[in-house]
Amino acid sequence: MKVITIHRGADDAPALEGCDEDSGIVRKVDLPLARREFLKGSGILMGTLATGSVVASLAPSNVWALELKTLSTAEGEAIMAMGRVLYPHAKLPDAVYALLSKALDGKAAGDAAAAKSLREGIAQLDQKAGGSFAKAGGAKKLEVVKSLEGTPFFGMVRGQCITALYDNDMAFAVFGYPGSAWEKGGYITRGFQDLKWLPNPPAEASPPPYMG
Amino acid sequence: MAKFEYTDESVVVVIGSGAGGGTLANELCQKGIKVVLLEAGARQSTASFINDEWKSFSQLAWLDARTTSGSWRVAKDFAGLPAWICKTVGGSTTHWAGASLRFQEHEFRARTTYGQIDGTNLLDWPVTLQELEPYYAKAENKMGVTRTNGIPGLPGNNNFKVLHAGAKKLGYKEVNTGRMAINSQPRDGRGRCMQLGFCFQGCKSGAKWSTLYTEIPKAEATGNLDLRTQAHVTRIDHDNSGKVTAVTYMDGAGKEQRQSARLVCVAGNSIETPRLLLMSASDMFKDGLANSSGQVGRNYMRHMTGSVYAAFKNPVHMYRGTTMAGIIQDEAAHNPKRGFAGGYEMETLALGIPFMAAFLNPGGWGADFAWWMEHYVQTAGMWLVGEDMPRETNRVTLNTSVKDQWGNPAPNVHFDDHPNDIAMRNHAFKQGEEVYKAAGAIKTFRTPPYPSTHNMGTCRMSAKASEGVVNKWGQTHDIDNLFISDGSQFTTGGAENPTLTIVTLAIRQADYIAKQMTARAI
Numbered sequence: 001m002k003v004i005t006i007h008r009g010a011d012d013a014p015a016l017e018g019c020d021e022d023s024g025i026v027r028k029v030d031l032p033l034a035r036r037e038f039l040k041g042s043g044i045l046m047g048t049l050a051t052g053s054v055v056a057s058l059a060p061s062n063v064w065a066l067e068l069k070t071l072s073t074a075e076g077e078a079i080m081a082m083g084r085v086l087y088p089h090a091k092l093p094d095a096v097y098a099l100l101s102k103a104l105d106g107k108a109a110g111d112a113a114a115a116k117s118l119r120e121g122i123a124q125l126d127q128k129a130g131g132s133f134a135k136a137g138g139a140k141k142l143e144v145v146k147s148l149e150g151t152p153f154f155g156m157v158r159g160q161c162i163t164a165l166y167d168n169d170m171a172f173a174v175f176g177y178p179g180s181a182w183e184k185g186g187y188i189t190r191g192f193q194d195l196k197w198l199p200n201p202p203a204e205a206s207p208p209p210y211m212g
Numbered sequence: 213m214a215k216f217e218y219t220d221e222s223v224v225v226v227i228g229s230g231a232g233g234g235t236l237a238n239e240l241c242q243k244g245i246k247v248v249l250l251e252a253g254a255r256q257s258t259a260s261f262i263n264d265e266w267k268s269f270s271q272l273a274w275l276d277a278r279t280t281s282g283s284w285r286v287a288k289d290f291a292g293l294p295a296w297i298c299k300t301v302g303g304s305t306t307h308w309a310g311a312s313l314r315f316q317e318h319e320f321r322a323r324t325t326y327g328q329i330d331g332t333n334l335l336d337w338p339v340t341l342q343e344l345e346p347y348y349a350k351a352e353n354k355m356g357v358t359r360t361n362g363i364p365g366l367p368g369n370n371n372f373k374v375l376h377a378g379a380k381k382l383g384y385k386e387v388n389t390g391r392m393a394i395n396s397q398p399r400d401g402r403g404r405c406m407q408l409g410f411c412f413q414g415c416k417s418g419a420k421w422s423t424l425y426t427e428i429p430k431a432e433a434t435g436n437l438d439l440r441t442q443a444h445v446t447r448i449d450h451d452n453s454g455k456v457t458a459v460t461y462m463d464g465a466g467k468e469q470r471q472s473a474r475l476v477c478v479a480g481n482s483i484e485t486p487r488l489l490l491m492s493a494s495d496m497f498k499d500g501l502a503n504s505s506g507q508v509g510r511n512y513m514r515h516m517t518g519s520v521y522a523a524f525k526n527p528v529h530m531y532r533g534t535t536m537a538g539i540i541q542d543e544a545a546h547n548p549k550r551g552f553a554g555g556y557e558m559e560t561l562a563l564g565i566p567f568m569a570a571f572l573n574p575g576g577w578g579a580d581f582a583w584w585m586e587h588y589v590q591t592a593g594m595w596l597v598g599e600d601m602p603r604e605t606n607r608v609t610l611n612t613s614v615k616d617q618w619g620n621p622a623p624n625v626h627f628d629d630h631p632n633d634i635a636m637r638n639h640a641f642k643q644g645e646e647v648y649k650a651a652g653a654i655k656t657f658r659t660p661p662y663p664s665t666h667n668m669g670t671c672r673m674s675a676k677a678s679e680g681v682v683n684k685w686g687q688t689h690d691i692d693n694l695f696i697s698d699g700s701q702f703t704t705g706g707a708e709n710p711t712l713t714i715v716t717l718a719i720r721q722a723d724y725i726a727k728q729m730t731a732r733a734i
Binding site: 038085086087088089091158161162163164165167171172175176177178179180182183185186188189190191192193194195197198199200202204205206207208209210 | 261263264265267362365366367368369370372374375376377387388389396397398404405406407409410416419498524527528529531532533564565566568569570575577578579581582585586588589651652
């Protein structure tokens with residue numbers, strides 16, 4: 001059996017050339033690994049998940065970042081803020097609203113007309129808020145969004161929210177919906193009729209489950 | 213699987229493999245008749261079904277181009293989705309909830325019972341409950357309907373407990389877990405319900421009856437079934453004598469094929485079936501096949517529907533278990549003192565988070581909407597389903613401005629509620645709210661009709677050829693060897709979920725077809 005010693009430090013390190021080295025050396029490489037350079041998108045949304053939140057308990061890390069291909073960071077943040085006005089959930093983390101920006105960003109990347117409508121709509125949000133929609137107060141934001149009701153931009157964003165905000169594991173966890181059930185054997189032994197705050201129906205109305 | 217030649221003129225061609233087509237195909241195969249079953253969709257299975265609302269919807273739903281018009285709210289909120297029905301082997305029996313109720317006696321005599329109502333096209337069926345009773349019994353046995361054939365009712369889930377408690381407090385008497393085609397115990401080689409809660413997404417345990425894993429495999433076992441999937445029929449051809457002779461379809465590779473037929477039975481559900489007849493117009497039949505009455509596509513019914521959701525102080529977890537095993541039947545009778553003709557059923561219903569967001573209040577947003585999503589685990593729900601009025605102007609037509617993937621005109625569904633529908637819906641909404649208030653609801657919500665899951669009437673049965681499309685056997689008045697085998701046959705909609713009656717009519721139609729074929733009449 002071949003043994004490869006792991007070297008640390010430069011002292012006994014042989015010179016390295018390629019990937020096939022029979023060397024266990026773990027060398028320090030001088031790469032300028034800045035996050036902004038590493039991700040090549042037009043914008044980036046970042047955030048953290050609150051420690052102890054139900055979402056944080058499911059995530060591999062409580063730091064998240066989302067790359068945008070077409071929208072800028074500011075545009076992405078404006079969309080997130082609009083999402084929070086349309087569907088205000090204090091318990092839903094920014095990470096969920098970032099999914100709205102991601103979805104619309106994806107739409108914009110593939111459709112020039114959609115991109116234009118989005119950009120113009122976001123510009124309108126900022127203009128109506130007196131500068132920055134994302135930084136405006138709650139009442140102002142609501143007023144601005146209401147004023148855009150009925151416009152194609154409003155329809156595009158609101159419509160996207162339905163799947164972006166509500167069709168993901170984070171939202172399921174926050175709202176208490178367990179999702180897929182078959183692989184857990186369904187609910188026949190997991191509380192499908194466990195409600196105790198109302199009387200049980202009589203057997204004629206609701207016979208007992210067949211358990212073999 | 214049998215393989216019949218394209219040129220085999222002795223086969224029966226059945227179009228659509230759902231409750232009507234799948235059942236008819238099996239019944240004919242059991243009698244030794246060769247069937248080519250053409251299904252536009254692909255073949256799924258309990259293994260490939262997905263417990264995910266949107267993913268399942270993409271897998272099973274009919275999503276070919278459709279348009280809507282009329283004053284119904286579906287045309288505004290879901291302009292391209294008039295119906296939530298299926299394009300898959302098994303058709304909408306993959307997606308349905310399993311509710312299996314017989315029509316009431318008077319519902320077959322709707323015109324006589326309700327009288328002449330302005331703005332409706334009410335008509336009595338040319339068949340009575342008495343004539344259908346032996347076939348209803350066969351269907352209930354075939355499907356394993358609970359509370360029939362010695363099959364125990366299903367156990368009620370939390371959603372049912374809430375419904376039951378409120379209903380009883382309000383004074384309703386006919387409240388139980390319903391007649392469901394879902395095994396409460398093992399039966400017919402299928403296990404019993406595991407209360408998965410994804411009935412609408414295809415039953416992964418196979419406890420819910422679907423032609424996909426009952427009728428179709430049984431038909432295959434006879435050696436008389438040639439099921440072709442991704443076979444989308446685009447035209448029915450006829451000869452100079454006006455008999456149908458073949459169907460044209462696009463196969464899975466996008467190539468046009470032509471299958472000869474001794475007779476053709478159309479079971480594409482109530483939008484595609486009339487559409488196909490209209491698309492098959494020719495010099496001889498300028499208004500489409502079997503349309504001398506002008507009624508093909510007309511009298512489209514979708515049942516009076518709506519939902520009531522209610523939030524409580526304590527958890528309900530309505531998503532746990534069967535979607536629809538729970539019913540109040542007290543309002544199903546015809547009781548004109550309420551201010552409308554016909555009746556309605558009140559059935560438990562649950563949606564997951566993704567579909568609650570989409571369907572609770574289409575277009576809704578803001579703090580009120582968010583409140584409902586945040587109270588999801590404390591929410592109970594019911595669906596109201598009642599008899600809507602047939603109207604000549606509620607109809608399926610060909611939209612020549614919008615083409616489908618084959619370049620054929622998309623179907624347009626035009627619908628306007630009749631005042632009777634509106635009065636019934638308002639009554640049902642109110643009663644639904646009262647049930648939940650009696651159970652302790654802190655808030656209730658009136659949800660408008662979903663894209664139609666019940667679609668009926670567009671090739672209706674009639675005694676007189678001038679008033680409908682088919683006779684009491686589903687045989688078209690105009691063309692002896694052309695049959696309609698799905699819910700398009702319904703003269704009126706009754707208050708009951710349609711599937712049991714569709715299966716019943718298919719079993720009976722098979723008997724008739726076999727006799728006619730033996731007698732060489734067709």
